[in-house]
Amino acid sequence: MTDIEAAALTTGGDVGYLRVATEEAWATQEIVDEWKRMIEAGEGGRGFHSLVGHYMTSDAERPRFVRAGLVDSDELRLGHMDAAGIDHAILALTAPGTQALDGSRGRAIATNANDILAEAVERHPTRFSGLAAVSLEDVPSAVAELERAVAKLGLRGLIVNSHIRGRYLSDPEFWPILEAVEALDVPLYLHPNTPNDSMIGTLHDSGLDGSVFGFQVETSMHALKMITSGVFDRFPELRLVLGHMGEALPFWLYRFDYMHAGMVAAGRYPAIRPLERKISDYIRENVWMTTSGMPAPEPILFSRKVLGNNRVMYAMDYPYEYVPDEVRMQDALPLTPAEKKSFFQDIAIDVFRLEESKLLSR
Amino acid sequence: MTDIEAAALTTGGDVGYLRVATEEAWATQEIVDEWKRMIEAGEGGRGFHSLVGHYMTSDAERPRFVRAGLVDSDELRLGHMDAAGIDHAILALTAPGTQALDGSRGRAIATNANDILAEAVERHPTRFSGLAAVSLEDVPSAVAELERAVAKLGLRGLIVNSHIRGRYLSDPEFWPILEAVEALDVPLYLHPNTPNDSMIGTLHDSGLDGSVFGFQVETSMHALKMITSGVFDRFPELRLVLGHMGEALPFWLYRFDYMHAGMVAAGRYPAIRPLERKISDYIRENVWMTTSGMPAPEPILFSRKVLGNNRVMYAMDYPYEYVPDEVRMQDALPLTPAEKKSFFQDIAIDVFRLEESKLLSR
Numbered sequence A, B: 001m002t003d004i005e006a007a008a009l010t011t012g013g014d015v016g017y018l019r020v021a022t023e024e025a026w027a028t029q030e031i032v033d034e035w036k037r038m039i040e041a042g043e044g045g046r047g048f049h050s051l052v053g054h055y056m057t058s059d060a061e062r063p064r065f066v067r068a069g070l071v072d073s074d075e076l077r078l079g080h081m082d083a084a085g086i087d088h089a090i091l092a093l094t095a096p097g098t099q100a101l102d103g104s105r106g107r108a109i110a111t112n113a114n115d116i117l118a119e120a121v122e123r124h125p126t127r128f129s130g131l132a133a134v135s136l137e138d139v140p141s142a143v144a145e146l147e148r149a150v151a152k153l154g155l156r157g158l159i160v161n162s163h164i165r166g167r168y169l170s171d172p173e174f175w176p177i178l179e180a181v182e183a184l185d186v187p188l189y190l191h192p193n194t195p196n197d198s199m200i201g202t203l204h205d206s207g208l209d210g211s212v213f214g215f216q217v218e219t220s221m222h223a224l225k226m227i228t229s230g231v232f233d234r235f236p237e238l239r240l241v242l243g244h245m246g247e248a249l250p251f252w253l254y255r256f257d258y259m260h261a262g263m264v265a266a267g268r269y270p271a272i273r274p275l276e277r278k279i280s281d282y283i284r285e286n287v288w289m290t291t292s293g294m295p296a297p298e299p300i301l302f303s304r305k306v307l308g309n310n311r312v313m314y315a316m317d318y319p320y321e322y323v324p325d326e327v328r329m330q331d332a333l334p335l336t337p338a339e340k341k342s343f344f345q346d347i348a349i350d351v352f353r354l355e356e357s358k359l360l361s362r
Helices: A002-008 A029-041 A045-057 A061-070 A075-084 A103-123 A139-152 A172-184 A201-205 A214-228 A249-266 A279-285 A297-307 A324-331 A337-351 A356-360 B002-008 B029-041 B045-057 B061-070 B075-084 B103-123 B139-152 B172-184 B201-205 B214-228 B249-266 B279-285 B297-307 B324-331 B337-351 B356-360
Strands: A020-026 A088-093 A128-130 A158-160 A188-190 A240-242 A287-290 B020-026 B088-093 B128-130 B158-160 B188-190 B240-242 B287-290
Touching: A020 A061, A020 A337, A029 A045, A029 A103, A045 A061, A045 A201, A061 A075, A061 B249, A075 A324, A088 A103, A103 A128, A103 A139, A139 A172, A188 A214, A201 A214, A214 A240, A214 A249, A214 A279, A214 B214, A249 A279, A249 A287, A249 A297, A249 B061, A249 B297, A279 A287, A297 A324, A297 B249, A297 B297, A324 A337, A337 A356, B020 B061, B020 B337, B029 B045, B029 B103, B045 B061, B045 B201, B061 B075, B075 B324, B088 B103, B103 B128, B103 B139, B139 B172, B188 B214, B201 B214, B214 B240, B214 B249, B214 B279, B249 B279, B249 B287, B249 B297, B279 B287, B297 B324, B324 B337, B337 B356
Parallel strands: A020 A088, A088 A128, A158 A188, A188 A240, A240 A287, B020 B088, B088 B128, B158 B188, B188 B240, B240 B287
Antiparallel strands: none
8 A cells, every 4th residue: 555655646737747537437426326227127228237236235335335426526536546646537437428328318317417527627627627428319309408518518528338229329310410520520439238138148157248248249239230331431530449458359350351351252241341451450440449447568568569559548447446556567567658548538638629738727 | 491491400408498389270171172062152150251261272372381280180281380489389160160160060070180190299289289169069979078088089279260150158058168178287278269140240241351350359259158158157267278378358357357347236137147256257257368360569558557467378379360469479578487488388387278288398
């Protein structure tokens, strides 16, 4: 603990950069109460019960810590940020957000959440930014709420907690939302959820449906579905952010390109069509990635190498993962001071269009 | 083509190592005919029809090349090996093998395949080794056939094409087979298949169920199920081989350990139990990996770094992937001559217990 306490004194200014944590989980008491009601009522499906049931009802130490941290945007969270040396956190409604809810309940809860998050940012403008949540079930109202949350409330992007009760953003039904994201010049953060109920069985039977494995299956699949469906040909300026070191997409670039080209050439699937660029091009040019839950240096350095130096940014994943030593691991990355400033601070400022002067006024 | 033709002259002896390709696909005409009968009869499920239906019936260039290559173990294959500079190939019954078949048909076809493969090895002892196929549906007969194929026929390991009609080797029902693999001192090559039918829907709808993505979901899940179920605590000397650069398991070591420990501590799942070692320890100590379909240098060098230098070996994945320039990419890896000899030759000799004198007599 001595090292951690010492590190707490090391604020961003001292080390040459601000530490901006870009995938930080948050919830309103209202949505927590609604989730608990659904758990008790048996609503919401297998993935919902596995994930939310665990974090909202387990008596074990880690879920209790998560429950307390999620709904706080004042002393508790700021104290932990101070202790870990985090200057600024980008908060977003945690999985599954309102995406397990039907449209009418989801819409009201998401709108309230955006208001409450904007108030937290207003209370602590140097410490917090926020992403907008919308109910994706009704597309026109989702677009309207996103526009309100960005233009009126000052939120910095859209959080999507993967599947929308089994549907995906590759479905053109959702494309007006993507069009609005692009037009508003904000990023879409595609956060994990448990795999949709039609594919969760084998994973859940083995306890592998959650963050240990199923999250990355679900989220990398969602991103690939978006790419292969032509989302980024239609919206070439759309900025997608993935956590967990890109859900391992950087590992597969060669194979994605080779096999996708083979499928296109063979006409194997109706859903696989020629694209304007290679799969790896979209991953390199439309996707940014954060290190939430992936603080080990090797995957970070690997991803920087294959993607370029301006694609990978820091995240903690608080309160699911609160390990101040992981901040120190990333402080110690073998990067130049300028590269480290970019990794911890400048890429986030650029991707989320943060107001640098506000951050630096801390 | 000039470079490739020139490279064809460069046999192993000339460059300081033999190139041993360790995941090379093969089939008997008998199983091909049975698969075609099943396709026509509508038997075998969604993944089977997607994968086998494509490769066995499509008129496109790549599946036609694959069909011709799979059933050959003489002039055609040797010609391609010569042209690419491959000295020795380890052949195995391609996915889904007999694992889509019921026990009685599968048993006869697997036994015949082992006999036919042993004959191919006998015809070309310096060029081919083979892995044994068994019908996994009936465990006692699978053990008996594996013992026959290794002890009597000289085959060098067991091929398992992932799920057994939706079941996995993490199920203790199959553990006598793993016990036999360990006792015979041969490796188990866990090769991809399409995801099992209970989870394939979302992937297949988007054309992502095959080698572009679904293969790695299925196979990395299978390996994780084996590890988390305690297979390697029970059989600590069991050697598992994974293709496709370890199906990305090396990327996730930190997160596997962190999240698995959290699940164990919280008692979240009946299936998640305390293990003797960390997940990353099993991956580093019980698993070897090949570069089939993953010739790009960065993932190979990354995996060598996190796993150690004696875990990653060369594979081509012929005839699914026949790109002589990929051999050249791996010849050009920034490794010392001794490391390159290990990568192309010595690890394979060690893991598959190949007879070095036979290979070198070429």
